Amino acid sequence: MEKYLIRGGKRLTGEVTISGAKNAAVAILPATVLSGDICVIENVPNISDVYTILKILEHLGASVRFLNKTTVEIDARHLNTTFIPHELTCNMRASYYFWGAILGKYGHARVSMPGGCDFGVRPIDQHKRGFEAIGATVEIVDGMLDVSAEKLIGNNVFFDKVSVGATMNVMLASVMATGVTVLENAAKEPHIVDLANFLNSMGANIMGAGTDVIKIHGVKELHGTNYAIIPDQIEAGTYMVAAAATCGDVLIKNVIPKHMESISAKLEMMGVKIEEFDEALRVSAERPFSKVDIKTMPYPGFPTDMHPQMAVIACLAEGTSTVTEGVWDNRYRYVSELQKMGADIKVDGKMAVIEGIEEFKAAPVKATDLRAGAAMVIAALCCDGETEIEDIYHIERGYEDIEIKLCSLGADIKKIDVPEISGAVAM
Numbered sequence: 001m002e003k004y005l006i007r008g009g010k011r012l013t014g015e016v017t018i019s020g021a022k023n024a025a026v027a028i029l030p031a032t033v034l035s036g037d038i039c040v041i042e043n044v045p046n047i048s049d050v051y052t053i054l055k056i057l058e059h060l061g062a063s064v065r066f067l068n069k070t071t072v073e074i075d076a077r078h079l080n081t082t083f084i085p086h087e088l089t090c091n092m093r094a095s096y097y098f099w100g101a102i103l104g105k106y107g108h109a110r111v112s113m114p115g116g117c118d119f120g121v122r123p124i125d126q127h128k129r130g131f132e133a134i135g136a137t138v139e140i141v142d143g144m145l146d147v148s149a150e151k152l153i154g155n156n157v158f159f160d161k162v163s164v165g166a167t168m169n170v171m172l173a174s175v176m177a178t179g180v181t182v183l184e185n186a187a188k189e190p191h192i193v194d195l196a197n198f199l200n201s202m203g204a205n206i207m208g209a210g211t212d213v214i215k216i217h218g219v220k221e222l223h224g225t226n227y228a229i230i231p232d233q234i235e236a237g238t239y240m241v242a243a244a245a246t247c248g249d250v251l252i253k254n255v256i257p258k259h260m261e262s263i264s265a266k267l268e269m270m271g272v273k274i275e276e277f278d279e280a281l282r283v284s285a286e287r288p289f290s291k292v293d294i295k296t297m298p299y300p301g302f303p304t305d306m307h308p309q310m311a312v313i314a315c316l317a318e319g320t321s322t323v324t325e326g327v328w329d330n331r332y333r334y335v336s337e338l339q340k341m342g343a344d345i346k347v348d349g350k351m352a353v354i355e356g357i358e359e360f361k362a363a364p365v366k367a368t369d370l371r372a373g374a375a376m377v378i379a380a381l382c383c384d385g386e387t388e389i390e391d392i393y394h395i396e397r398g399y400e401d402i403e404i405k406l407c408s409l410g411a412d413i414k415k416i417d418v419p420e421i422s423g424a425v426a427m
């Protein structure tokens with residue numbers, strides 16, 4: 001079992017370069033299926049979720065070749081199945097983008113239900129409704145999603161709930177449908193725009209991505225392309241919080257400052273200094289931090305995927321801060337882990353009420369999910385003593401070379417491999 005050992009108490013200083021966006025990559029890579037051709041994708045993050053998606057592409061019959069560390073060539077000319085088994089989908093949510101991509105290309109798909117972070121119930125009704133609206137039948141049998149259509153025909157789809165996944169999935173399924181599909185109450189996240197730009201670079205005709213109405217004129221076929229994925233908003237936000245919480249001074253490169261506005265605004269309210277450049281942000285801070293109130297919302301609101309990380313810096317602020325979760329039912333599994341490090345947090349319904357503390361105390365903790373894991377890393381960086389973080393596979397799903405990047409900023413973080421203890425101990 002791999003763990004991180006972090007000896008905290010060091011200010012982060014220097015420069016860090018942000019990788020390609022996980023949530024864009026995990027949709028764009030499946031979308032190459034639609035091309036039936038060769039696609040070269042640049043700025044692909046080296047994270048385990050990407051490797052899982054690439055394994056699924058290989059299972060479908062694509063050839064996958066890394067041209068360098070962050071550029072991958074996918075040859076989707078000879079796919080030979082529309083079926084994806086459980087063992088390939090169970091560790092990640094985004095495997096569900098193969099529903100839309102395979103349906104859009106072949107008119108039918110049989111894909112095992114997805115895994116991913118546990119935030120409470122994660123329904124798929126909006127995906128289903130969208131597929132049905134454009135003429136598909138959707139059934140869930142034995143843990144498999146079966147989706148098929150004699151012909152996909154454009155239609156109006158009104159989402160009852162703003163959903164990133166459903167917006168992208170229906171976009172994928174309708175890009176080669178006959179006629180026009182209009183997605184209303186669509187999600188507006190940067191990765192939605194990135195997926196639409198990618199599809200347009202393959203010959204699709206999608207307008208309005210980034211607004212809540214997306215219009216997709218179906219095209220007969222798509223072709224291969226070269227495309228570079230946008231920088232990761234959440235990785236950048238995580239380094240912003242890490243820099244600020246350690247009272248550091250870090251230049252964060254390869255970011256789109258516009259995507260960071262909601263995060264920058266909250267950090268600035270706490271007293272953090274943020275200097276904006278064309279493709280970089282410099283973050284520097286000194287304590288005391290002012291208290292903050294945050295509510296997570298769909299883009300351009302404050303991202304839910306920055307909730308646990310912001311809760312960490314809120315612990316170090318003066319007075320009472322709050323973080324209200326506006327997207328997921330249960331995103332509070334990080335709380336009991338932070339409490340082990342001395343945090344004073346109470347969860348009241350969907351709100352975490354956070355009393356400021358002087359400092360965290362080192363303790364053995366777990367990464368309970370991807371962003372909760374990032375929060376543990378930040379808390380560990382802030383406290384004297386050695387913190388051990390277990391279950392770091394969650395963190396590696398979404399952060400490329402996190403220990404290397406943090407070491408280059410002066411952190412003391414090591415990955416160690418500890419043998420698992422097997423068998424029960426008689427008491």
Ligand code: UD1
Nearest residue numbers: 023094122123124125126127161162163164165166327328
């Ligand atoms: C994506 C992100 C995840 C992020 C989330 C919100 C990926 C791979 N994951 O997840 O990191 O936290 O966006 O920004 O990109 N909902 C329904 N019915 C549906 C679908 C969703 O009710 O059919 C609800 C969900 O329960 C949730 C809300 O809509 O309350 C948002 O979910 P959604 O945007 O779909 O999240 P994901 O795409 O799964």
